[in-house]
Amino acid sequence: MSPAPEPTPARLRAIPSRLLAGAAVAADRLVGERLAAEGARKWHFAVLAALAEAGAASQAELSRRTGIYRSDMVAVLNELADTEYIRRDPDPGDRRRNVITLTPGGHRRLERLDALVTDAQRELLAPLTPGQRDELTRLLTVLTEYHRPSHPRPHDAK
Amino acid sequence: MSPAPEPTPARLRAIPSRLLAGAAVAADRLVGERLAAEGARKWHFAVLAALAEAGAASQAELSRRTGIYRSDMVAVLNELADTEYIRRDPDPGDRRRNVITLTPGGHRRLERLDALVTDAQRELLAPLTPGQRDELTRLLTVLTEYHRPSHPRPHDAK
DNA sequence: CTCGAACGTTCGTGCCACTAACGAAGCTAT
């Protein structure tokens, strides 16, 4: 097959990792621009959404839910606490932990940011049909679930 | 099926921009790790591949082919020139430009890096079927082509 | 000739993923 005598190998284009990087940059810019209009970054949204979805949690737990590093989580929570969107109280049951709670103001904040993020998704996926959007979401979910920190390597050959 | 009136909005998971970012990080790490073993970064590969595909070019032209910023291109070319993988000569026809040429050593370098990158793609796409890999590549291509710097905005209301 | 644009370059910015190290606190196991 492909008796095509292409002298140029044409290897560069259509390299998945490159496409992924490009698409991610575009997506991050779309989301970033909109959130910046409200003085927020995507982490703020992620943390607020995680809290709204699964309830109060420790910082480490939030790290796992959102994928944000524990180190970076500190600054994000500081900002969210400064603006009264969350509360950070010591956990009486485990004095190492803080319990992060979403305030009513934080909940409204989430509603606003969610609208912006949703709108950004629409623009991001504009060139795709609804079916393609679902398929893309599915494929990306498989990829991100498969590639997790320290992944088992099941089929370690040889 | 699941007319379930989920009280939890469950908005966080499956946000395309987040999935995209996660997959891109995984992909970048896979590629980065392998290239780092040879002391290279993905930009080196991109530049070498662009040169091999479409021939010698100016730095600005390479910027467009690879998506690397003109500012950052300088350092990359410096490194590639230091290791004799490319040559940077003034363009006799346009004295503003440099003509970047792939050396034989650079071509062999590309072959090695290409093997590493290809292997990384395999591992990246491991959990997908061949059909899904093609579909993903297609969808990502559409997205990246659509979202280009200063995109026309066809439906600019008002 | 003048003006605007493109080119290569330097410097600086901001975001993000990630590491290292730390003190404090909890969880075993002997």
Next chain:
DNA sequence: ATAGCTTCGTTAGTGGCACGAACGTTCGAG
């Protein structure tokens, strides 16, 4: 209990990447 492991929050720092500002040089068009 005490010794040793781990978890947690925190600080500080690193490196890559995408991007912007500005400047001198050169080209091209009016």
